[in-house]
Amino acid sequence: MRLLSSSVSITRYKVKGEIQGPLIKTVMEGLNKNSIIEIDNESMEKTAGWTSFDNPYLPDFETSSCVIGAHFVFSLRIDKKSIPSKIIKKYYTIEVAKKLAESGREHLSRNEKKDIREHVTNALILRIPATPNIYDIIWNYEESSLWFFSNQKAANEELETLFSKSFRLSLIRLFPYTMAELAAGITDRERDLLSTISRTKFMD
Amino acid sequence: MLDVSVAYNRYKFLGHEFLTWLWFIMDVDQSSILKTQSDMLSLEMDNRIVLENSLDNRVENITIKGDDAGLEEAKLSLQKGGVVTELNFSLKTGDHEWKFNIKGESLNVSSLRPPETGKIEKKEDVEGAVLEKIYLYEKVVSLVENLYTQFIQIRISNKWNSETVPLIKKWIKS
Numbered sequence: 001m002r003l004l005s006s007s008v009s010i011t012r013y014k015v016k017g018e019i020q021g022p023l024i025k026t027v028m029e030g031l032n033k034n035s036i037i038e039i040d041n042e043s044m045e046k047t048a049g050w051t052s053f054d055n056p057y058l059p060d061f062e063t064s065s066c067v068i069g070a071h072f073v074f075s076l077r078i079d080k081k082s083i084p085s086k087i088i089k090k091y092y093t094i095e096v097a098k099k100l101a102e103s104g105r106e107h108l109s110r111n112e113k114k115d116i117r118e119h120v121t122n123a124l125i126l127r128i129p130a131t132p133n134i135y136d137i138i139w140n141y142e143e144s145s146l147w148f149f150s151n152q153k154a155a156n157e158e159l160e161t162l163f164s165k166s167f168r169l170s171l172i173r174l175f176p177y178t179m180a181e182l183a184a185g186i187t188d189r190e191r192d193l194l195s196t197i198s199r200t201k202f203m204d
Numbered sequence: 205m206l207d208v209s210v211a212y213n214r215y216k217f218l219g220h221e222f223l224t225w226l227w228f229i230m231d232v233d234q235s236s237i238l239k240t241q242s243d244m245l246s247l248e249m250d251n252r253i254v255l256e257n258s259l260d261n262r263v264e265n266i267t268i269k270g271d272d273a274g275l276e277e278a279k280l281s282l283q284k285g286g287v288v289t290e291l292n293f294s295l296k297t298g299d300h301e302w303k304f305n306i307k308g309e310s311l312n313v314s315s316l317r318p319p320e321t322g323k324i325e326k327k328e329d330v331e332g333a334v335l336e337k338i339y340l341y342e343k344v345v346s347l348v349e350n351l352y353t354q355f356i357q358i359r360i361s362n363k364w365n366s367e368t369v370p371l372i373k374k375w376i377k378s
Contacts, residue, residue: 003337004324009314012345054330068334138338147341151312173208175310176222176352177215180360183353193360195206199217200364202224202372203285 003053003073003136003149011156013146014182015139017169023141027072030166031061036077040129043122044081047130048158050166051077056134072139076148076159079130083121091120135159146171212309219308220256222355223288227253228372240350243297247347250292250303253278257286265289282376295344304344311352316344 002008019026036049036059051057052064053073066074095116099108108116136149137159148159160171172178180186180194206214229237230247237247252269255278266281268274269292278288288308292315295302300319307314318340324333358364 003341004330004333006320007315007317008341009312010316010341010345011310011312053334054327068331069338071338073334147345151307151310151314175212175216175312176218176308177206177211178208179311179349179352180215180218180356183356185353186356190360194356197218197360200221200369201285202287202369202376203283204373 002134003138008149009151011148011151012174013148013171014174014178015141015144015146015169016172019141019167019169024067027141027167028061028066031066031074034162034166035059035061036079038130039079039081041126043125045125046078046080048076048078048162050162051075051134053136057132070140070142072137072141074137074139076135076137076155076162078133078135078155078158080133081125081128081130083124083128087124088117088121091124092117095120216309217287218356218359219311220287220289221359222311222352223291223306223308224282225355225358225368225372226351227288227291228375232371232375237351240354241297241343241347244347245296245298246294247296248294249275250294252290252292252305253288254290255281255286256289257281257284259284279376295347297343302340302344306348311348313344313348316341318344 031050034049036051037047039045039047050061051059051074052061052066053075055064056075056077059077061074066072096108096113099112099116100106133155135155138147138149140146146163148156150156156173160173163169163171172182174182177194181191186194227249230249234246238244251271251273252267253275254268255266257264257266264281264286266277266286268278282288290305290307292305293303295304302316302318304316305314306312318337321333321336321340322329324330358368
């Protein structure tokens with residue numbers, strides 16, 4: 001989801017840890033090393049990587065500025081190839097018929113059918129371009145906060161894994177418990193109380 | 205700190221209680237909410253509320269939506285022991301309005317519509333547009349964080365059981 005859209009969804013994170021070395025240079029290196037790779041002519045079904053906010057289809061962190069005000073602004077791109085099952089069925093059926101005609105047999109074994117399905121799927125993966133999904137990120141380094149513009153579980157999990165790999169920092173997703181734990185001004189005693197509280201019954 | 209997925213599931217009731225408390229506060233004590241942000245004119249429930257009621261090991265979800273929807277059904281669900289799991293808000297400051305949705309279990313902000321901003325005509329406009337959007341989103345994010353902090357401070361104090369819960373019970377019955 002793009003941050004300039006008229007309607008957005010935001011998942012909030014606390015960033016744990018500090019960048020070792022010069023900040024901007026280190027962040028840029030992390031983005032470059034883990035930037036998205038094109039898989040259109042590859043046998044891969046899915047890939048995820050960083051891309052530039054202003055040029056997500058041709059990422060270039062050298063010329064593209066990722067720093068806006070006090071924030072790093074960049075995007076996570078997840079490319080996925082999805083082949084409709086009806087297309088697989090079509091080519092599978094054609095291949096099975098061809099094999100039966102060549103061998104003169106009436107049936108194929110389970111393994112032969114499995115091999116044909118795999119072969120057909122792999123051949124189609126090479127021919128089908130991946131669908132890109134772009135999710136923007138705003139990282140306020142000074143405040144150790146990060147906004148991810150999606151609430152989708154799978155996209156959030158990709159972000160958490162890639163962020164940790166790229167910058168050696170961990171992301172703490174903010175939800176009721178973590179927000180309470182990290183709330184400003186909470187004492188150790190209150191934190192202990194928090195771990196023991198149970199559900200309130202608003203009606204008897 | 206607890207394992208993330210354990211903490212998420214074990215304490216999601218806190219998010220549901222937060223939204224239930226927030227509806228109560230918006231209904232009976234707008235002034236305490238207005239103190240949270242100096243330029244805020246109002247924070248009101250907008251056009252959608254989702255409630256969850258666990259009865260005899262089965263979960264009942266009730267969604268009420270529509271601009272003129274009555275809230276009697278929602279109150280009835282609370283009377284049966286339900287809690288608010290999702291709430292749609294309208295926040296107003298000056299001539300501006302933000303609409304957004306909060307899901308209790310995650311406290312994620314979704315369907316956030318800030319006031320309209322100018323169109324981007326040149327590439328040079330992008331930086332300014334991003335900063336403007338960040339400023340507008342920050343209004344909602346900091347409001348939710350401040351209100352939740354306010355809630356948590358009450359929730360872990362003795363005041364919760366001795367004062368707040370009896371008042372909420374009275375409000376639910378009203």
